[in-house]
Each structure stands twice: as C-alpha cells, then as structure tokens.
Amino acid sequence: MYRYSDFDAAFVAQRNAQFRSQVERRIDGSLTEDEFRPLRLMNGLYLQLHAYMLRVAVPYGTLSAAQMRQLAHIADRWDKGYGHFTTRQNIQFNWPKLTDVPDILDALAEVQMHAIQTSGNTIRNVTADHFAGAAADEIEDPRPTAELIRQWSTDHPEFQFLPRKFKIGITGSPNDRAVIKSHDIGLRIVRGGSGKIGYEVVVGGGLGRTPMIGQVIRPFLKKEDLLPYLEAIVSVYNLMGRRDNKYKARIKITVFENGMEAFRDAVEERFKVTRTEFSGIDQAVLRDIEAQFAAPAFRTAPTTAYETARDTDPVFRSWTDTNLADHRAPGHAIVTVSLKAHGATPGDATSAQMRLLADLADRYGHGELRISHEQNVILPHVHKSDLPALHAALKGEGLATANVGLISDIIACPGMDYCALATARSIPVAQEIATHFKAIGLEEEIGALKIKISGCINACGHHHVGHIGILGLDRAGVENYQITLGGDATENARIGERAGPGFAYDQVVPAIERLLRAYLSLRVDPAESFAVAFQRLGAEPFKAALYPAEAARDAA
Amino acid sequence: MAEIWENFLYWKRKFTTDESAMARSYTPKVVTANALVEGDVIYLTADDRWSRRHEEAELIEDEAHAQLRLLHAQSQKGLIVGAYLADAKAGPDGPEPTHFREAFRTRGPSNYAHGKQETGNV
CATH class of the missing domain: 3.90.480.20 (Sulfite Reductase Hemoprotein; domain 2)
Structure with missing residues (x-):
C-alpha cells in the first residue's frame, strides 16, 4: 500500500491546522456561514438534515487494517459507533459536532487519511476496481495509476474551481467492476497491439439528472501520456464547460453539446501543449508508487x-x-x-x-x-x-451473510433519512425488499440481481444502471418511487428504461414482487438471470407485471 | 426561448391566481434552521428562543411577520445555520409539519433511533 511521503504528511497537517483555525473563527463569529461553507466543503464537511456529515476519502477503495481500526475509533469517540460506506468507496460519519471535526481530521492524518476534495467542484476521490491487485482477470493493478492521479489532482491549482464536480474511475480488468462508463473520465487498462500496456480513455459518462454512458475518446493512450492527457481533458472542460446552469455543467453535457469530435479535437490540441509540460517526473513518481503496491507473499498450501x-x-x-x-x-x-x-x-x-x-x-x-x-x-x-x-x-459480528450479488445486496444512497438533497427515503425501501424476499424464501431462487436505489435524481444510488432501479421522488408532497428496468453497470453499461408511473412508498415491495414472479415464470431455466431474461424478452412482459390493471385494460 | 416563455407563463399564472388567493390565506410557517455546533434541527419560538421541538415553534400566519422573523433568525449567525420558513399547521400540542421532509426533521432518521428520537425530544 502507498505510504505518505514527508510532503504528503506536511500538506495534510497544514490543511488540518488551517481548518482548525477556520472552525474557531466560525464559532467566534469572525466568519459568516457564507464564508465558512466553501471552506468546510473543501474538507468534506456537509450539513445534512439532522447533523453535520464528514465524508472521508478511502483512496481507490483501499484500506489497511490500521486505518480501519482508526475509523472504528473515530466512530466511537466522536460519532455514534458506526460509519457508512458509500457508492464512491468513501466513508461518511453522520453525526460529528462541528467543534470535534478538527480533532477527527487529526486522527485521520495519524493513519494517512483525509477528507480533502471529497466535496466541491474539484477532482474527487479516484475510484477503482475493488478487486484490484487480486482479480484473476486483471491486466495490471489500477491502484498505482489511481494514486498517481490522486497526487496530481490534489490541490491542483487550476482545477479547484471546475464548472462542477469531477469523478474519475479506473479498472485494470476487462470485466468492469468500477462502473467506469458512468464517470466523468473512465480509464481501462488495456494491452495494445504490441502487447504494451496503456489506457483506454472514456469521457462524458455520468448518472444524475441526465444519465449518459461515457464514450471512448482515445482507444489507446500510452502510459507515460496519462497525466498530460488528463490535464488536457480537464483543462478543456474547465474552459468549455458551462457555468451558467449547474444542471448542464458536468462534462457529459460539454461533450454532448459540442459533440465528441469537436471535444476530442480541442483535447488533442491542448494535449500538444500539456505533453511538453511534463518532464517525465510523473513516471519516476509512478515507479516509486508501483513499488509500494507490490503483491504480498502468497503462500502455497493445501486447500x-x-x-x-x-x-x-x-x-x-x-x-x-x-x-x-x-x-x-x-x-x-x-x-x-x-x-x-x-x-x-x-x-x-x-x-x-x-x-x-x-x-x-x-x-x-x-x-x-x-x-x-x-x-x-x-x-x-x-x-x-x-x-x-x-x-x-x-x-460473531453478523458479517457472514451469504447474499453478495443477490436481491438483498442492494446499493442504496442515504436518502431522506440523512441527505439534505433527497426527495424521498431509500434506506427503508432497501431494508424492506431484503427482509421481504428472505421471508418469502425467493432470494436464492431469483439468483443474480442488482437492485439500486436513489433517494433523488442525483442518482448516488446508481439506479439508472441497476437491473432494477428505484428512484424516490416527491410527488405533490408524498414519497413516490419510479422503477427503471434493464440497466447494466458493467463493461456493457446501459441506462435502464423507466417502466411507467411511480409507486407509493408502501406499494414498492409488492410491485417488485410482481415483477420478479413474472421473471420466475418467464425465464428459460434457473441459469437465465433477470438481466439476461430482460434482454431476451424486452420490457413489455415486465411492465405488464408491474401494472396489471393497465395490462388487463389493454388486453380487453 | 421556449423555456423562457414557459417560465413567463408560469409566473404570470402564479401571479394572477396566487395574488387573489394569498390575500385570503397564507400557509402558516415556522422558522427553522440547524444549530451551528451540533447541526441539530431547531425552531424559533415566539419568545425568541431556539427550541429543538417543532411544537414549541412560533406558528406564523402573516407573511410580512414571517419575513421579519426570518430576518431576525438569519441575523443570529453565531448560533444557527441555514434558516428558512417551512410550511406548518396548528395542532393540539402546537405547530405540526405538513410535509414529510419537515416531519422527518422533527424526528431523525428512520433506520436508527438517532437524532431527536435518541435525545427524547420527540
């Protein structure tokens, strides 16, 4: 694993000292909330519905045992004894007091962690395949690249005020477990024609209000060109991206409105300049980083x-x-x-x-x-x-549940139980689906299925790419849930289609049950998963199950 | 262009219909915010305290008074964050929220008995 250099440690310590003083000035009245808000957000501190929330980066999803222990300590000492792991591989503490946050940040720094750039219109925590460095299908461990990008993007002077937040995801395997096509930039480590390793660069993906699947901007980028090329993309976006409308400010809209060709041309033009600005020091840094990600000594023993x-x-x-x-x-x-x-x-x-x-x-x-x-x-x-x-x-701690990849292995954002942006709850919907299908004994029979739930249109719960997606909305002052079908979060990423009108809170579980009973009766055999059956049959039979009254009327 | 025109029509409609309706009735409000240090939900009372209980809030039935109370709240920068007016209605024990978001804010999350459920303020 990567160990902080003296520079890293000094940088984080300095930022923490600055934030401690900013909190003091907020409390004593020298800073107004308008002045303080961007400062706390730069350090991952949000104000949510019931309390502050501190979002801590787990770089590319990798934690050491010592770091995990420290997170437990923070949860006990300054929070309510738990933490929430998010869909961007971060951890959120839901109940810190403002006055405790500087101490929490210092405690994080003790184990080489921080909350910098977990918010704001900056390059956020770089996410990676969670099987990185271990997966059988891996071409190369993506984490050294992710760490290089982190070092380049942290406190990057040109990219602290982008038009909107910016997310990069990377995978080292052909089987994409990191949803790279839903990122502003997605990177896939590939082997080129000559057997040389490089990157396929995907740009303009994103979920949220206007979901889009990223498109390839460069099928093969030489390893040593990575940072200059990323710098070219982000700097072109920084200028071309819209700042007049926050809902049109993500790079997916920039690419969409200008067209991939024009955007690519602008990037390639800029790349001619950025390429000359990198002296090769980044490749020396990368080699140092790679050495720190050497695989552990695997033992040979009988199984x-x-x-x-x-x-x-x-x-x-x-x-x-x-x-x-x-x-x-x-x-x-x-x-x-x-x-x-x-x-x-x-x-x-x-x-x-x-x-x-x-x-x-x-x-x-x-x-x-x-x-x-x-x-x-x-x-x-x-x-x-x-x-x-x-x-x-x-x-011993209730961690042996055998449900990975099954119906109860649901992604859910915090929703209106915590989040100030949410329009409806997601957690209780996930809880009820999980307990209901276990109670009726259908979980194993249904088999592989990905349900993803978001409590608002921003889609932190990735509902667009769920086989079944659930989106909670506020319809005339009542929680209402839209169902999307046929999404895919893998290398074959696809946005699901909306099935029809939304369902009331207490109608979601019955609707999902009708849908899945239809699947069970329609599948060729138990080996045909819901996702495969949906691709074979199309949406109609599933819509008919969701909306039986309409189906009956249409048939009459 | 179409967007601008739709916006114009929306506001024109809103202005012409709401104006006359508003003269008759104003949806009552409470002033709510979050406490600066804890982040907990708080409500402005008629006697100028910040209470953690919705039913102790001042139910404001006059629009001009609501704006004054909001300004008063917003001036207390050292105590609170993000004051706004939330719809409410009169209930047997005091003001009650009318929207589910505000109802959740009076309690805390639904997955654990945390927040106000824990401190016994519900």
Whole structure:
C-alpha cells in the first residue's frame, strides 16, 4: 500500500491546522456561514438534515487494517459507533459536532487519511476496481495509476474551481467492476497491439439528472501520456464547460453539446501543449508508487480444509458460492464481506464490525481491506484453507451473510433519512425488499440481481444502471418511487428504461414482487438471470407485471 | 426561448391566481434552521428562543411577520445555520409539519433511533 511521503504528511497537517483555525473563527463569529461553507466543503464537511456529515476519502477503495481500526475509533469517540460506506468507496460519519471535526481530521492524518476534495467542484476521490491487485482477470493493478492521479489532482491549482464536480474511475480488468462508463473520465487498462500496456480513455459518462454512458475518446493512450492527457481533458472542460446552469455543467453535457469530435479535437490540441509540460517526473513518481503496491507473499498450501468444510457445512458452502471471487494466486480467494445483512442499512458498519474486519485482515488477509462501490468490504487476499475460520469469525459480528450479488445486496444512497438533497427515503425501501424476499424464501431462487436505489435524481444510488432501479421522488408532497428496468453497470453499461408511473412508498415491495414472479415464470431455466431474461424478452412482459390493471385494460 | 416563455407563463399564472388567493390565506410557517455546533434541527419560538421541538415553534400566519422573523433568525449567525420558513399547521400540542421532509426533521432518521428520537425530544 502507498505510504505518505514527508510532503504528503506536511500538506495534510497544514490543511488540518488551517481548518482548525477556520472552525474557531466560525464559532467566534469572525466568519459568516457564507464564508465558512466553501471552506468546510473543501474538507468534506456537509450539513445534512439532522447533523453535520464528514465524508472521508478511502483512496481507490483501499484500506489497511490500521486505518480501519482508526475509523472504528473515530466512530466511537466522536460519532455514534458506526460509519457508512458509500457508492464512491468513501466513508461518511453522520453525526460529528462541528467543534470535534478538527480533532477527527487529526486522527485521520495519524493513519494517512483525509477528507480533502471529497466535496466541491474539484477532482474527487479516484475510484477503482475493488478487486484490484487480486482479480484473476486483471491486466495490471489500477491502484498505482489511481494514486498517481490522486497526487496530481490534489490541490491542483487550476482545477479547484471546475464548472462542477469531477469523478474519475479506473479498472485494470476487462470485466468492469468500477462502473467506469458512468464517470466523468473512465480509464481501462488495456494491452495494445504490441502487447504494451496503456489506457483506454472514456469521457462524458455520468448518472444524475441526465444519465449518459461515457464514450471512448482515445482507444489507446500510452502510459507515460496519462497525466498530460488528463490535464488536457480537464483543462478543456474547465474552459468549455458551462457555468451558467449547474444542471448542464458536468462534462457529459460539454461533450454532448459540442459533440465528441469537436471535444476530442480541442483535447488533442491542448494535449500538444500539456505533453511538453511534463518532464517525465510523473513516471519516476509512478515507479516509486508501483513499488509500494507490490503483491504480498502468497503462500502455497493445501486447500483440503476448504474443500472439506464445503462438503460438510451447507451454510459455509452457500457463503462461498456467493461471496468469493477468483483470485490470481493459486489456492487464494477474494472474499466479499456483505454489509447487507437482511434488514440492515446498506453500507453501514459498526465500530465492532470494523475492528473485527481489521483483525481478520491482519490474521488472514495480509492486512488489506477494500471498500466496494457496492457498499461491501473486501478481504482481497485470503488463502482458501483459512476460509472456514474466517467465516466462523465473521458470524460473531453478523458479517457472514451469504447474499453478495443477490436481491438483498442492494446499493442504496442515504436518502431522506440523512441527505439534505433527497426527495424521498431509500434506506427503508432497501431494508424492506431484503427482509421481504428472505421471508418469502425467493432470494436464492431469483439468483443474480442488482437492485439500486436513489433517494433523488442525483442518482448516488446508481439506479439508472441497476437491473432494477428505484428512484424516490416527491410527488405533490408524498414519497413516490419510479422503477427503471434493464440497466447494466458493467463493461456493457446501459441506462435502464423507466417502466411507467411511480409507486407509493408502501406499494414498492409488492410491485417488485410482481415483477420478479413474472421473471420466475418467464425465464428459460434457473441459469437465465433477470438481466439476461430482460434482454431476451424486452420490457413489455415486465411492465405488464408491474401494472396489471393497465395490462388487463389493454388486453380487453 | 421556449423555456423562457414557459417560465413567463408560469409566473404570470402564479401571479394572477396566487395574488387573489394569498390575500385570503397564507400557509402558516415556522422558522427553522440547524444549530451551528451540533447541526441539530431547531425552531424559533415566539419568545425568541431556539427550541429543538417543532411544537414549541412560533406558528406564523402573516407573511410580512414571517419575513421579519426570518430576518431576525438569519441575523443570529453565531448560533444557527441555514434558516428558512417551512410550511406548518396548528395542532393540539402546537405547530405540526405538513410535509414529510419537515416531519422527518422533527424526528431523525428512520433506520436508527438517532437524532431527536435518541435525545427524547420527540
């Protein structure tokens, strides 16, 4: 993992000292809220519905055991004993007092973490494949690139006041687990014709009010050209992007309104200049960073204990069926620990759970943890012979739920339970779907399914790219939920289509049940997932299930 | 252009219909904000305190008075953040929220008994 240089540590310490003084001046009245607000947002501090919220960056979703322990400590000492992992691989504390935040930031700095650029119209935390450095299908670990981008973008003097926020996502695998096509810039590590590694650069993706799938601006970019090319894209956007209308300010609109060709031409023109401005120091930095991401020493050992446990313990077997992914090292597995126990809040972890995960990472996983955009925690490097003991230990804190990739593994934004922007709640909808389908015993039968819920049009819950997306709105003073169908968050990213009129809060679960019972009766066999069946059949039979009265009327 | 025209029509309609309606009735309001240090939801009372309980808020039934009370609230920069007028109605124990967002603000989140549910202020 990356370790802060002296420069990094001094920079964060200085920013924390500045913020401490800014908070003091806000409290003593020297700063008004109008003056203070942009300062607190630069440090990730929001004011939400019931309290402040501190958003802490988990760079490219990677955490050490020591960092996870410190997050637990912060949760206990200054918050309410838990944290919320988000769809951008960050962690949010929902209840800090303004006067405690400087201490929290200092505590974060002790473990080389901060909240800088987790808000504002800047380049935000760079997100990456949560299986990075471990996945069997990986071409190259994307995290060194992500760290390089972080160093380049943090406090970048030209990009502190972009037209709007700016999000970069990166994957090192052909199977995209990082939703890169919904980012302002998406990067995919690819092997070029000569076998040389470079980047496919995607630009102009985004969800929110105007969802768009990113388009390729450069099919192959040489590794050494990355920062000059990113600098070219962001600086062109900085000038071309609209500042007259916040809803048209994201780069997706800039690309859409000017056309990809004109935008690409402008970027290539600018790239001629930026390319000469990078002396190659960035590549020297990248080599240093890469050395810090060297893979741990994987051990060679028999996996008999794992096979035996699978044969004798059906609970363990079912957990390994859903929560493991292929590791690149023989005898190892990537473990996804579900933060979606039925009825729990998606993405929330108590301090006790965080401590257990940190201990288990130390004991079985080379001290490494990852946060996924799907709001789960990953132990990326576990030897299979350790899985039975790991599974048994996870049970102790309610972390052994075998539901990864199933209907209850729902992405949900905080919604109106916390967020000041929300138009409806999302958490209780997720909780009810999870508990209902477990209660009626259909979860396993339904199989692979991604439900994603947002509590407003800004789409933090990625509803557009859910197989089933749910969007909570305020319709004439009442919560109302629109359902979208057929979205896809992978390398074949697709925006789902709206099924029809929205549903009242208490009608959402029955609607989803009608939809899924229709799927069960329509699928060819249990191997045909909802997503595949939807592509084969189109929306009509599913719409008919959602709106039986209309379907009956049309048939009459 | 179409957008501007639609906007114009909207405001024209609003102006001509609301104007006469407004003379008859003004949706009552409370002044609400968040406490500067804790961020907790607070309400301005008739005797110029900030209460954490909605039912203790001053129910304001006159538009001009509402604007004055809001200005008064906004001047208290060292105590509060983000004061605004929220719709409310009279209830048996005092003012009650009319919109679900304001109702959630009187309680706290629905997934844990945190916020005002925890401090016993509901």
